[in-house]
Amino acid sequence: AQLDVLAKLAGKQYFGSAVDNPALADKPYVRQLTNRLDFSQLTPSNTMKWETIQPQRGVFNFTGGDEIVKLAQRNGQKVRGHTCLWHSQLAPWVEAGKFDNATLHEIIHDHCYKMVRHYRGDVGFDVSWIVSWDVVNEAFEDDGTFRKTVFYNTTGLTYFDTVFRSARAADPKAKLYINDYNLEGLGPKSDAVAALVKDLKARGVPIDGIGVQGHLILGRVPTTIKENFQRFADLGVEVAITELDIRMELPVTPEKLEQQRKDYETVIAACRAVKKCIGVTIWDYTDKYSWVPGWFEGEGAALPWDEDLKKKPAYNGIASGW
Ligand code: XIL
Numbered sequence: 001a002q003l004d005v006l007a008k009l010a011g012k013q014y015f016g017s018a019v020d021n022p023a024l025a026d027k028p029y030v031r032q033l034t035n036r037l038d039f040s041q042l043t044p045s046n047t048m049k050w051e052t053i054q055p056q057r058g059v060f061n062f063t064g065g066d067e068i069v070k071l072a073q074r075n076g077q078k079v080r081g082h083t084c085l086w087h088s089q090l091a092p093w094v095e096a097g098k099f100d101n102a103t104l105h106e107i108i109h110d111h112c113y114k115m116v117r118h119y120r121g122d123v124g125f126d127v128s129w130i131v132s133w134d135v136v137n138e139a140f141e142d143d144g145t146f147r148k149t150v151f152y153n154t155t156g157l158t159y160f161d162t163v164f165r166s167a168r169a170a171d172p173k174a175k176l177y178i179n180d181y182n183l184e185g186l187g188p189k190s191d192a193v194a195a196l197v198k199d200l201k202a203r204g205v206p207i208d209g210i211g212v213q214g215h216l217i218l219g220r221v222p223t224t225i226k227e228n229f230q231r232f233a234d235l236g237v238e239v240a241i242t243e244l245d246i247r248m249e250l251p252v253t254p255e256k257l258e259q260q261r262k263d264y265e266t267v268i269a270a271c272r273a274v275k276k277c278i279g280v281t282i283w284d285y286t287d288k289y290s291w292v293p294g295w296f297e298g299e300g301a302a303l304p305w306d307e308d309l310k311k312k313p314a315y316n317g318i319a320s321g322w
Contacts, residue, residue, distance in 0.1 A: 002037035003315075006322035007279065010272045013131075014078060015318075016041025016281040018243065021064045023289045024071065028309055033285065034075040041131075043080040043242070043281050044068040045291070049089040053115050057093055057107070062118055069119060069129055078131045080242065080281060081119060083179065084112035085163050086137035087149035097150045104154045109166045116170035132175040134211055134242065135167045136160065142182050144192035160196070161205050168206040179211030179242055184267075185222025186231075197235050209237050214244035214267065215283070218256060221246070221263045225270035233276035241271055243283040245302035246314070247292045252301045261317035264304065268321025 007015035017039045023029050033039065046052065047064025054060050072079045085108065087095075099107060112135065119130045139147055139160075146152050151159040167176050178197065183190050193210060200207050210232045222228075232239045246263045248256045271277035284290055286305040293300040304314040 001319070002035075003318055003322070004040045005037050006319055008040075010322045011275070012271070012277070012279050012322075014041035014279040014281075015039060015322075016043065016077070016080070016279065017285040018043040018045040018082075018281060018283045019068060020045045020284070020289065021047055021067055023284075024067065026288075029286065029288070030071075032305070032309060034071070034077070036076060039077060039285070041078045041080060041279065041281060042068060042072045043082050045082070045284065046089070048082050048115065049086065050094065050111065051089045051091045054111055055091050060114060060118075062115075065119070073129050079119075079129055080240075081116065081130045081133040081174070082242075083134040083137040084108075084115065084167060085135065085151060085159070087147060087151070088138070090150070095150055097154065099154065101155050101158075104151070105158070105162050108151070108155075108159055108162050112163050112166040113170045116167050116174065120171040120174070130171070130174055132177055132209065132240070133167055133171075134179040135164055135176045135207075136178045138180050139178065139196075140180055140189050140192050142189050144188035160200060161203075164200070164205050164207055175208040175238065176206055177209040177211040177240065177242075178207060179213060181213040181215050181243075183210070183212045184214060184216065184228065185224040186228045187222075190228050190232075194231060194235060197232075197237060201236060207237065209240060209278075210235075211240050211242040213283075214241045214280075216244070216246045216263065216267070218246055218248040218263060219259050221266050225267065226273050229270060229274040229277050233274055237276075239271075239274065239277045241267065241277070241280040244280055245283045245290065245292060247296060247299045247302035249298055250293075250300050256301075257313045260301075261313035264314045264317035265321040268318050272322060
């Protein structure tokens with residue numbers, strides 16, 4: 001059976017893929033992307049980021065995001081919104097850091113509220129087509145300290161309150177997540193996220209989930225994913241794997257592909273084992289459009305379909321993990 005079918009049989013809400021708008025011109029690519037037996041969920045990998053959505057103060061551009069949401073809607077696929085607040089791919093006018101605390105709070109509210117509100121109703125749906133939002137992305141360093149972004153430097157921790165409340169007000173039904181990488185296994189960064197989520201919940205700040213990106217390295221899948229996910233779930237939030245890929249040093253060999261199959265299986269089995277791990281999204285489905293070669297020198301082949309859109313052993317690893 002296929003990946004979303006198996007995820008549902010395992011009691012999960014979806015298996016999905018990220019997609020970036022330029023790839024929508026590639027017909028064979030779109031045919032597989034919209035195959036609902038494999039994917040019942042999509043995440044726009046770039047066009048809901050701040051630099052695109054609000055490139056200048058008060059100037060909003062929803063074109064790319066709308067294109068993906070409409071495609072998903074036509075195909076009965078859910079969407080994950082990505083992302084309200086992130087230090088990277090941020091508009092220069094915000095990044096410059098020239099606003100005082102009160103003004104930056106207003107800017108954060110305005111940005112997140114307008115974007116989440118737009119996708120709740122303005123694209124022609126009665127109900128939101130976006131089931132969950134990565135409200136805050138990558139707020140921590142790997143050692144568990146807060147990342148010193150313009151948001152942190154200007155507002156301290158109060159930006160979390162503002163941005164989560166804005167998202168909730170804009171779309172009360174969407175699940176609101178904090179999302180980060182190197183959060184798969186137990187460690188200082190996942191401890192820090194757990195502590196923050198506990199504090200936000202105790203103070204009544206609306207947060208529903210922890211997103212674990214899952215940008216992993218071949219043969220180095222953490223051994224404590226299940227324990228960590230369960231500890232997150234015990235805080236009273238759901239967990240999702242939001243950007244899974246498992247990269248290898250090139251060239252590809254049959255041995256590496258076999259290791260990758262096992263690694264995918266291990267990760268999926270960990271999600272399967274934790275009831276509150278509600279779904280998995282891969283960070284695009286084919287090596288043809290993976291971000292990995294562009295970001296990690298000499299690495300690639302991180303996804304379950306190769307550059308010719310053929311299934312790799314990793315596909316079977318996901319299937320058997322479910
Ligand atoms: C990546 C995109 O895939 C690339 O196209 C872009 O150039 C850089 O960002 N963590 C995230 C994602 O939360 O937004 C990133 O996406 C990958 C790392």
